[in-house]
Amino acid sequence: MTATDPTAWEGSLGRWGDYDRDDPFGLFEGLRRAGPVHDVTLADGHRAFLVIGYAAAREALNHPDLSKDMLSALARDGAVVDEGLPGPAFARHMLSVDPPDHTRLRRLAAGAFRRARLEALEPRIRQLVAELLDDLAIGGVANAPVDLVAGFARPLPFAVIGELLGIGRSDQDRLSGWFATLFAPHTCPEPPAEAVAASDAIVGYLGDLVDSRWDAPTEDLVGDLITACRSAMLTRQELLSTLFQLIVAGHDTTTSLIGNGLVLLLEHPDQRDTLLAEPDRVPAAVEEMLRVDAPVPHATFRYALRDTTIAGQEIPAGVQVLVNLAAAGRDPGRNENPDAFDVRRTGAAHIAFGHGVHHCLGAPLARLELQEALRALATELPGLHLDGDIVWKTQMLVRGPRSMPIGW
Amino acid sequence: MMSWDVKVDEHTCIGSGMCAALMPEVFSLDGAVAHPVTPSVEADETVLDVADSCPAMAITVTDGGREIGPRP
Numbered sequence: 001m002t003a004t005d006p007t008a009w010e011g012s013l014g015r016w017g018d019y020d021r022d023d024p025f026g027l028f029e030g031l032r033r034a035g036p037v038h039d040v041t042l043a044d045g046h047r048a049f050l051v052i053g054y055a056a057a058r059e060a061l062n063h064p065d066l067s068k069d070m071l072s073a074l075a076r077d078g079a080v081v082d083e084g085l086p087g088p089a090f091a092r093h094m095l096s097v098d099p100p101d102h103t104r105l106r107r108l109a110a111g112a113f114r115r116a117r118l119e120a121l122e123p124r125i126r127q128l129v130a131e132l133l134d135d136l137a138i139g140g141v142a143n144a145p146v147d148l149v150a151g152f153a154r155p156l157p158f159a160v161i162g163e164l165l166g167i168g169r170s171d172q173d174r175l176s177g178w179f180a181t182l183f184a185p186h187t188c189p190e191p192p193a194e195a196v197a198a199s200d201a202i203v204g205y206l207g208d209l210v211d212s213r214w215d216a217p218t219e220d221l222v223g224d225l226i227t228a229c230r231s232a233m234l235t236r237q238e239l240l241s242t243l244f245q246l247i248v249a250g251h252d253t254t255t256s257l258i259g260n261g262l263v264l265l266l267e268h269p270d271q272r273d274t275l276l277a278e279p280d281r282v283p284a285a286v287e288e289m290l291r292v293d294a295p296v297p298h299a300t301f302r303y304a305l306r307d308t309t310i311a312g313q314e315i316p317a318g319v320q321v322l323v324n325l326a327a328a329g330r331d332p333g334r335n336e337n338p339d340a341f342d343v344r345r346t347g348a349a350h351i352a353f354g355h356g357v358h359h360c361l362g363a364p365l366a367r368l369e370l371q372e373a374l375r376a377l378a379t380e381l382p383g384l385h386l387d388g389d390i391v392w393k394t395q396m397l398v399r400g401p402r403s404m405p406i407g408w
Numbered sequence: 409m410m411s412w413d414v415k416v417d418e419h420t421c422i423g424s425g426m427c428a429a430l431m432p433e434v435f436s437l438d439g440a441v442a443h444p445v446t447p448s449v450e451a452d453e454t455v456l457d458v459a460d461s462c463p464a465m466a467i468t469v470t471d472g473g474r475e476i477g478p479r480p
């Protein structure tokens with residue numbers, strides 16, 4: 001069977017997510033060519049309609065009949081989606097509600113991501129990058145490979161979100177460990193005991209964090225949100241949900257963005273030479289990395305509120321809609337020669353940060369982190385190279401290297 | 409009634425759809441980039457939110473020639 005045969009994907013679609021993480025793009029493109037909407041079964045057994053292709057994905061992400069309201073979905077007795085950890089009490093943040101709650105919750109967190117605040121953060125990010133690279137060089141045994149994910153791509157975003165929330169290094173390490181355990185893939189339907197324990201630890205930590213700062217809010221995003229909560233602009237449940245979501249959205253996604261970007265760069269030495277010679281191209285290179293290898297290949301939870309139509313296909317009420325973001329950047333209808341990684345490309349069209357009201361709030365910060373990483377790695381470690389096999393993550397929502405041995 | 413002027417820089421806009429989704433009565437996204445439906449809008453903090461939220465910082469809101477959005 002060939003990639004253009006629409007029936008070629010029936011086996012793969014039995015359980016969506018059961019595909020090769022090393023390179024899912026052949027599957028994505030074949031599926032896109034077969035049609036924009038596919039009826040699939042998710043790993044947990046729920047039915048979903050997978051929407052794929054640039055235009056169809058944008059239509060779905062802005063569709064008025066699709067909702068992100070997790071509590072209303074859960075109220076349908078598990079027919080739409082299962083409760084995940086830490087449970088419904090932590091599902092009242094901007095990514096699991098619809099407007100007008102979404103508008104209010106996003107506004108309260110948005111101040112931290114405005115231009116002036118990010119410009120103020122930029123030197124600190126540069127310093128964190130330099131410190132991590134120093135640690136890598138010191139920690140590396142002569143002639144032995146070092147893992148660029150564990151030593152750089154993972155700690156950098158956590159340190160940056162720590163800066164935003166006023167959470168120090170030792171607490172960052174504890175939180176990072178708990179989140180890694182919470183989101184580790186598991187095969188049984190029920191979450192394993194260690195995931196439940198990690199979830200409880202995070203819930204306890206965030207509650208203590210808010211309590212300890214309640215009477216004297218700090219000058220950071222936690223303080224902003226506590227002040228808003230004290231003025232009844234959001235509930236304590238929404239405050240804790242928002243903190244949880246900011247940490248989740250702020251670290252593993254960016255770790256994968258940095259990881260995917262560095263894999264692309266190290267696998268294309270000619271492109272790296274171009275960046276070394278023309279550092280002004282770093283921002284365009286970041287867009288190209290987002291286009292070619294979106295760190296979040298599928299958008300987060302959505303479901304159909306009523307019987308509706310997306311890209312000409314009927315979708316029944318109460319069913320999840322899974323929007324593929326990664327294939328959109330490689331849609332030949334939108335980008336010429338889409339599989340080629342080219343840092344000289346202008347106008348790279350992608351929806352790696354989503355589309356519509358839920359477009360990633362942290363996008364400018366994620367871009368900044370990868371830009372600083374590329375500037376530092378390209379200039380300070382000119383001999384940087386892959387030194388062993390990359391192991392890819394197996395989660396469905398985030399694609400990126402789990403480990404990436406390097407030498408220099 | 410107080411009114412503000414709204415502009416979208418077509419060269420900076422990346423077509424994220426944020427503005428059109430948040431305020432369809434003020435912004436539309438038909439092609440690759442967004443446009444204001446009307447150059448002048450009633451003063452409303454949501455317009456400033458939209459200007460702040462634009463991932464490309466392509467939206468400018470002015471009040472009698474004075475730039476008030478995006479906020480710093």
